[in-house]
Amino acid sequence: MGLAGKSIFDKIWELHTLYEKEDGETLIYVDRHLTHEVTSYMAFEGLREKNRRVRRPDLTFAVMDHNVPTTDRLKPIRDELSAKQIAALEKNAKDFKLTLFDLYSPYQGIVHVIGPELGLTIPGITLVCGDSHTSTHGALGALAFGIGTSEGEHVLATQTLWLRKPRKMLINLEGKLPENVTAKDVILWVIRNIGTGGGIGHVIEYDGPVVREMNVEERMTLCNMAIEGGARTAIISPDEKVFNYVRGRPYAPSDDEWSQALEYWRSIVSDLDADYHKTIRFHLDKLEPQVTWGTNPAMTVGVTEEIPDPGEFDDPGEKQAAERALKYMGLNPGTKITDINVDVVFIGSCTNGRLTDLVDAARVVLGRKVAHNVRALVVPGSQLVKRSAERLGLHRIFIDAGFEWRNPGCSMCIAMNEDRLRPGDRCASTSNRNFENRQGPGGRTHLVSPLMAAAAAVYGRFIDIRELDLPSREEVLEHAGAY
Amino acid sequence: MPEPIRVIEGKAVPLKLENVDTDQIIPADFLKILGKKGLGRYCFYRWRYNEDGSLRGDFILNNPRYRDASIIIAGKNFGIGSSRENAVWALQDFGIKCVIAPSFGDIFYVNSMKNMLLCIKLPEEQVKMLQELAEKEDLILRIDLEESTIKFRDRILSFAIDKAVRERFLQGLDEIEITLKHIEKIKKYEESMPSFMIPNPRRFITD
């Protein structure tokens, strides 16, 4: 590194390095391990086979989220395979003495939503989870990696992980976001520019005035989708907003420990002269709402643009991919985004299933109705999000407009439960993947912000959200409270 | 303990697509299946089968010529997306032993190596050349891990591979056992962990 300063990533990496081999493979201590029903089963089986224990059950937390029904929790799970998978996690949590947030827990929710909101995720820690969107936790200044099942077994048994130090990419988000252009639009714009493979082998660090302006939940949206740009993970140096966010959460440091925690957290922020392998700047003063048109998140255009013509791509691979994507999506080149009708609207997921997102959606929905030919769902990211929204009265806004108001889970982001598109359905979704069949076989996904999704529900097609006169977040909460 | 692997020899199939994500390699529906066995049936499920369960003629892995292929030659960013290790298990159960591509999704790459599904990164021109050869006529590759070479016909390509990964393949090591040799360092870290880093439930949310 020479004389240059260190980035937050360098600092956390060094503090957690137990051993480094000559060839660079590094043994890293894992402070937090989050796990869920779908990717953990074989890891626990592996432990059993070798008669191994979980080294630190107190640092390991399990939750049911991916395949759970989002309908009435008191009814039995109809899908036999899901029920078995859920029962298996229950048994594993019991046998290996882990804290489990099960279907009936008041803290149940999507793993990347509950980590931060329960105070399990704090700045300066290393955190892993058997899920690619673990990068979400980087928004609080944690170094968080998505891992596979074999790695999960290794962490369970040793509380460590062998990693090779990723390269560092700084993405500076400059300027000021126009009104009603959100974190989701920013991350779609970033991926559109760096491509699905642009971040491979890198840790992305976000900084700049746009990031500092965002609240912690918005930063989570930004970090969440870094993986869609291929990045190993994403991270943001924590500031007062993060410390205030963490304080008082159930598992967060206690008041007695607070000053010690703060001291540590302030010591790990990026130095001003930290160096990076790559630095990219985006000026976002004129960013418009973004909408994906294809089958990966880099296939994105602005809301005032048109569906691109594959013939205009220079790269033959990209051209072929665009042709294939348009065929799958049932779209023609030159179609205006605002001429595309939708059948389903999904508001939820670990990208946009937090309170800020629901408030944003409610800003659009308040006083309006869901179009008659649209099915619209709100699936809060967690029980806490759901209860907070209900306490504020937001659910009434959605229900009165004709939205379904569901229980928390991954739901239509991954379509492992009953919430899925029918073949040919076109969906405006606040989730993170528009891959073929992701939301159900034959389903067509357009990724958008909660504002854009809510507007699509109301108008039955995409509209430019900037044309609507919307109440502020504060105003909508005032309205909701008056219900 | 996994079996050591020194040489992989088999027929190559060109999968001329970029950004093949793990959702395609194994759709989420089949992630509910507990265990690794039998996942090959669901490998590339929606690309291999029509809705009525019949085979799709337009997918290269359905082409009888490549039925017995064990090496996929793919476009860039193979295995991006979801961290599901089931993608690796499905490919292996389907009979795939090696994937060659210009680049891979990071998590998929690690998952593959842990399961001894060999991923080889080659420059894009070389990948394209191999794809074209495999398209024209049967292409049998002999991949030697000790030498880090790919031999076919009268040609030899060499590839770069991590020393640690190569050792794993050649010796079939149990990684957890190796790690536990560092147990003293692990314990030392744990002893120095400040209490605020340890997540005790300190209070309940009163909402």
Ligand code: SF4
């Ligand atoms: S909401 Fe979607 S992306 Fe997030 S953890 Fe669940 S399935 Fe994965």
